[in-house]
Amino acid sequence: MNVTHDMSMLSLIWNASVIVQLVMALLLSVSFMSWFFIFRKIFAIRQARIKTEQFERDFWSGSDLNALYQSAVNHRHSTGSLERIFEAGFREFLKVRGQRAVEPTAAVDGARRAMRATYQREMDGLESHLAFLASVGSVSPYVGLLGTVWGIMHSFRGLANVQQATLSAVAPGIAEALVATAIGLFAAIPAVVAYNRFAHDVDRLSVRFESFMEEFSNILQRQAARS
């Protein structure tokens, strides 16, 4: 007895039961979304790093704070995160210092608070969608497994009606069901890798932002004391 099955990938997907097909469709869309976010994050984080490096170079090359501030205000639509933090802090500093009544430390504190707020906002932007990648990475294998278990249950139920239980009676069903797990893993593995990579990159950026904020506060403090 030569049972020949056409077991190409397409026929496997096509012949699967409805639940398994639904699971596969869900996983495919999730996989697409996660890849979309992976590429977006790659672009965003690379750009953030380039801009941060550029601004750090400008800042520590000893240029005038007022000139830096002016350029940040003028090119508001192409500034990086660090530049926006600087802009918010310096704006607050200038504003508070303009009021004669307050003491100099208050201006530094205000600048620090403004920078902290901007920093939080920037971090939020950088970390956006990372949670999605994390959930895809942890959940989609289970969803794929659900489809597989369902498909295997299905094919074993078909086995009950057969007089002679042969492997070839269940093998196609199991192969179909396993496609769901394969798709789930295909969605999960890149998502987990990308999540870890991006979390690391964002952490490094945040450390840079925080140290910049501390250093800049010191500079402002000195300026406030001088005036």
Next chain:
Amino acid sequence: MSQSPMRRSAIAAAAMLPPGFLRPMAEPGLWPSVALALLVHLLLALFLVFGLRWSTKPPDTVVVELWGAQLPPATVSADQAEPAPVVEEPPPPPPPPAPPPRPAPQPVNKPVAEPEPKPAPKPDIALKKADKAIDKKQDKKADKKADKKADKTVDKKADRKDDLRFDLDQQMKEQLAREMSAVQRDRPRADAAASPSPSGNTAAPQREGALTGNSARQSAEYQARIRAKIKANIVVPPDISGNPEAVFDVVQLPTGEVLGEPRLVKSSGHRGYDEAVLRAILKSQPLPRPERPELFVRELRLNFTPRE
């Protein structure tokens, strides 16, 4: 009171901020990301569809019948060598339709041969002619037989695809044509040598016989190895007398596993010995496997004697 205008101006200043100030910049690369994600999935789909060919279709089996007028045992060993239809053989060139290697007299060749000055005396020529006539008859018979057989062989594979059959047929014809031309080419030389000896006539069958004899020998050796392994595990009871023979039928899997319980066909008359052999068979799993998978035999009949 004096601070209120100042506060109002601060509020105004905040209101005057451009709208993009508080919002982090939009993330770059929206459409490139979409395109890249699509590309990744397209690549995956292509890989899955074209890269992986899962097929449980067994490769087409080609059953080769070895036949020759003088060799009845050849078919027997060929049958033995193929216990299951799934045994795959490399598609061999179809069996040579056994054209006698001796000159096949063709009318076309006669003019070629005749211009040569023949110093041989007349009686010799007459003898040769007679020889040729016999050869011709034999040759024709063999050819016809070959064709018929080939047809039968091809017809047997009714479940085979048409194109395959056509292919086989074609191949056979080509082979035949090639052999014929080779024979024709060889003929003048053979004529010159003028030695249509019977020894030369039997050379080919002998070769063929050696070939099938080889597989038969390997098959025998395979069974001998199985027996030897089982024999080594038999603990012969001490109180046995004479040399009674116990015969067992054993069904084995291709892995050498014994399927079910070996069946006692002929008892040795000594219960202890029968059981010892049975235990030895079960203990000898997995049984040795043949060198070539075609030689595997599913059902074995093994006989054992306490003294050998």
